[in-house]
Amino acid sequence: MKYMLLVYGAESCWTPESREDCMRKSMAICxxxxxxxxxxxxxxxxxxxxxxxxxxxxxxxxxxxxxxAETTEQLGGYYVLDVETEQEALEIAARIPPASVGCVEVRPLEPLPQ
Structure with a gap:
C-alpha cells in the first residue's frame, strides 16, 4: 500500500544548523x-x-x-512510501526528524482505476 507522509512545521523553528542536521538525518532515512x-x-x-x-x-x-491558508505550521516536505501496513508507515513517520518539532500527517494514496 502506498502512503504519503506530509511534513508540517513552523519554518521559523529551524536555525541553519538544526536545518542542516535535520536534512542529514532525513537523507539517512531516505x-x-x-x-x-x-x-x-x-x-x-x-x-x-x-x-x-x-x-x-x-x-x-x-x-x-x-x-x-494562514497557519503557523507549513507543509515543508513529503515522502511517498510503499509499505505493507499503515502501522509501518506510522512508525516511519515517527522517525522523521521534523516530527519532533512539528507533525507528520500519514495518508493512504487512493489507487487510480486502470
Missing amino acids: EELEREGKLVASSPLMSVTTSKTVRVREGKQLITTGPF
Whole structure:
C-alpha cells in the first residue's frame, strides 16, 4: 500500500544548523528506505514564501502569492512510501526528524482505476 507522509512545521523553528542536521538525518532515512524498496519519492519544499496558489473561478485563473491558508505550521516536505501496513508507515513517520518539532500527517494514496 502506498502512503504519503506530509511534513508540517513552523519554518521559523529551524536555525541553519538544526536545518542542516535535520536534512542529514532525513537523507539517512531516505537512503535506508530506498535500500529496502519502500521509498517511492521524497523531497523538502522550498520556503512558503516561494509558493503560489491557483484558483479558477467562473473560468478565470486567479493566482496569489503564498500558501492557501494562514497557519503557523507549513507543509515543508513529503515522502511517498510503499509499505505493507499503515502501522509501518506510522512508525516511519515517527522517525522523521521534523516530527519532533512539528507533525507528520500519514495518508493512504487512493489507487487510480486502470
